[in-house]
Amino acid sequence: MSATRATMEGTMKYLLMMNTMRAGQGVPQWPIHDLHAHIAFMRALAQDLHHAGELVLAEGLTFPDQARLVRAASDGTPITDGVFPESKEFLAGFWIVDVAAPERAYAIAARISAAPGPGGAPLDMPIEVRPVAGAPPPEMLRDVENQPTATTKR
Amino acid sequence: MTPLDPAAGHLLRDLAPQVLGAVIRRYRDFSAAEDAVQEALFAAALQWPQQGIPENPRAWLIQVASRRMTDHIRAESARRRRETEVALDAAAQLAPPPDAAADPAEDDTLVLLFMCCHPALTPASAIALTLRAVGGLTTAEIARAFLVPEATMAQRISRAKAAIKSSGVPFSLPAAGERAQRLAAVLHVLYLVFNEGYVATAGTQVLRPDLSTEAIRLARALHRLLPQDAEVAGLLTLLLLTDSRRAARTGPGEELIPLDRQDRALWDRAAISEGIALLTAALSRGAAGPYQIQAAIAAVHAEAARAEETDWPQILALYELLLRMSDNPMVALNRAIAAAMVHGPAAGLALLDALDRDPRLAGHHRLPAVRAHLLEMLGDRVAAIRHYESAADLTLSLPERNYLITRAARLRSPTPNP
């Protein structure tokens, strides 16, 4: 990846993904109070990002049982019966944010990760953060080669 | 650039279809005329804030658009069809068209509506073209309304215009034999536009034009043009009555609130009165069509001060009438709910069993959603929860999914509803 090149406005785009669904997984069956808290949390997040001018796109996807894996046949027509690996973690939803620094993208991801679940406890979801091409590489990986874990507190 | 004030903006949008109609009549090229009128509207938006609104704004716009058309025709003259060459001879002068004030402008808007909603177009094309050519929205506004890039929407409109051109639709009202079917297509497009406006915003989509309001505006215009047509009045009533509940249908967290739990003090009584007056007049004209029936059902709901006072037997009768007119599974689902309200949930559930075999409902969330609702009425919590969750799995709507999951959760909790 070439050297850092931010957008003209000095901001950079990141894709934040919740890859938290498995095949056969359906809707959460939490107590109603916890559902309300989760929905309200996500709504507040979207509004905060919008007001900060950082929200580019936020979408939810339908469930894994409706996902299709498509390849092209030799004549170009779609073959739609591809099978996903059993352990696949499906994308449930994503955010594209336009932020001033990578740390801001990580902070947003951390916030998403801590969304409340059953019993109000943070879900602690792993949120995958990907620079959209053109954004700078994540700093903490510059010098890391083969360390078993690399965690950075900011 | 000084922005156009709202009154001038409304004026431009009202004039747009009239100007387009006049230019099409003169030059017989819908696609090029549409481009020329867009340029004239843009010129007005630039110049009128500084120079003031002209004394005859429609003539001004027609003149500017005509200039663009003759420029276009000169550039394309080698490829023009014979009719256009004749028009070119007649229209070579740049003076304003003498008949600008006497143009049958209202008829042209109607012709445009019929053209833009032609059955040859896909619904998405018809919607985009109608909003542009008749609604006078800019491409950017329509793009924002449908959450697509402007270039994408520009192409949709372009392709729609090309489809009209290749279908050979003449710029005239449909022949008497075709008229009912073509009008039904127009009403359907307006209904779809209205439907597109039902969006939860989470405060993040404030720049989107309000499509429900736009659909009502266009339905009003159509009603003005065809005051004797009862189905047009029926559609307008349906839209007015549905929209009258707008303030009540989502809660503070933007959660969906079903009809039976809405705060009816928030319903727009003026819109309801207007709708009911329109409907009463329409129904007096004879046998009612489907939009009038749907409007009548909405009116029965609107007239109930509280959900408990709803005249469900009348609603059931109206749904049965509607079902005899068209075999629509969504109507059948609604009829099942009405039957449950009149004869008890078991009767409603029995009607759903027949719908299980309807392929049009396969994979659609509404069937399990209605079943869950009736099972809840029956007191079968476990089965209701299961079907709410099936429906939540199937729905494509995020607010709807949240609503269905919440209903399941409410049933699961040991404490009764407040």
Add this chain to the structure above:
Amino acid sequence: MRYMLLMTGTCAGVDHYRAWSEKDIQAHFAYLQKLNRELTGSGEFVATAPLAPPQQALTVRAGKDGAPVTDGVFPESKEFLLGYWIVDVDCPERACAIAARLSAGPGPGGVPTNMPIEVRQVMTARTADLT
């Protein structure tokens, strides 16, 4: 109807891609650019983005105090998103047809890569059909 089309690959796959000839890489890129233009022309294009290579992927969780804790170590076999397309189409078959076009992008020597494309429907913010 909006669909998200996901093009995925592993770190090994990306390394392999980087070993293509410059000509083959450009041909693949040109193929996708042409498809993007076609999708705009057909009125179906909503969005697309290539992502930075998976070697730069991180996962983030919240630490005890809510501050981000990042981790950049993944199993060799992990499938990463390489790029996505969002399209607005009239029917599911059209979404699959576009996915097949993505799948058929040319690889080394012009042979179609035939990579699998995941097709997911995007949920709508529409509240409900006229309640």
